[in-house]
Amino acid sequence: xxxxxxxxxxxxxxxxxxxxxxxxxxxxxxxxxxxxxxxxxxxxxxxxxxxxxxxxxxxxxxxxxxxxxxxxxxxxxxxxxxxxxxxxxxxxxxxxxxxxxxxxxxxxxxxxxxxxxxxxxxxxxxxxxxxxxxxxxxxxxxxxxxxxxxxxxxxxxxxxxxxxxxxxxxxxxxxxxxxxxxxxxxxxxxxxxxxxxxxxxxxxxxxxxxxxxxxxxxxxxxxxxxxxxxxx
Numbered sequence: 544x545x546x547x548x549x550x551x552x553x554x555x556x557x558x559x560x561x562x563x564x565x566x567x568x569x570x571x572x573x574x575x576x577x578x579x580x581x582x583x584x585x586x587x588x589x590x591x592x593x594x595x596x597x598x599x600x601x602x603x604x605x606x607x608x609x610x611x612x613x614x615x616x617x618x619x620x621x622x623x624x625x626x627x628x629x630x631x632x633x634x635x636x637x638x639x640x641x642x643x644x645x646x647x648x649x650x651x652x653x654x655x656x657x658x659x660x661x662x663x664x665x666x667x668x669x670x671x672x673x674x675x676x677x678x679x680x681x682x683x684x685x686x687x688x689x690x691x692x693x694x695x696x697x698x699x700x701x702x703x704x705x706x707x708x709x710x711x712x713x714x715x716x717x718x719x720x721x722x723x724x725x726x727x728x729x730x731x732x733x734x735x736x737x738x739x740x741x742x743x744x745x746x747x748x749x750x751x752x753x754x755x756x757x758x759x760x761x762x763x764x765x766x767x768x769x770x771x772x773x774x775x
């Protein structure tokens with residue numbers, strides 16, 4: 544496995560990146576309604592008395608220290624949701640026991656990443672002949688400070704294996720154990736592109752929706768269409 548101490552730490556640098564989220568998952572209003580963790584805990588306790596669906600909406604708060612949630616930023620819920628609603632099947636840098644915020648360098652890279660995973664998932668549903676999946680395109684601003692630089696790892700290393708995540712998940716677990724902010728790495732789905740796997744949302748500064756996209760399934764993903772774009 545790649546040793547963490549062989550990966551240099553990134554310095555302070557404001558980065559603009561992109562990600563897609565399925566439109567069936569609405570923003571979590573509670574995260575966006577408060578300015579700090581004390582306010583959040585008070586409001587959460589109050590709403591929990593009257594809203595039985597609050598746990599499902601906010602997710603498992605035990606999976607992330609509340610002090611790491613970037614309250615007060617625009618799009619706080621988008622930054623936090625991957626850590627409270629964890630995919631139990633895991634991902635490249637998670638074994639499914641913790642969340643990761645994945646961000647790509649461009650919208651095209653984000654589309655390539657999501658398209659690959661959607662294709663892989665839906666091709667195993669034999670009864671699906673035609674479907675339309677809608678995604679929000681998000682622009683994210685964050686500081687990559689304290690991320691490890693995986694760009695120095697050769698592309699032939701097992702962490703970049705297309706479909707075998709054992710090596711990369713081991714690295715992700717080590718990053719989490721060492722409380723690293725994340726890792727910068729080569730995109731596996733888009734040539735000459737870069738992605739980030741953030742292990743905490745605390746360095747996220749801003750997340751806004753910039754577009755809607757649809758992916759058309761017809762035995763495979765045959766089209767990706769932009770449905771809307773920001774004005775101007």
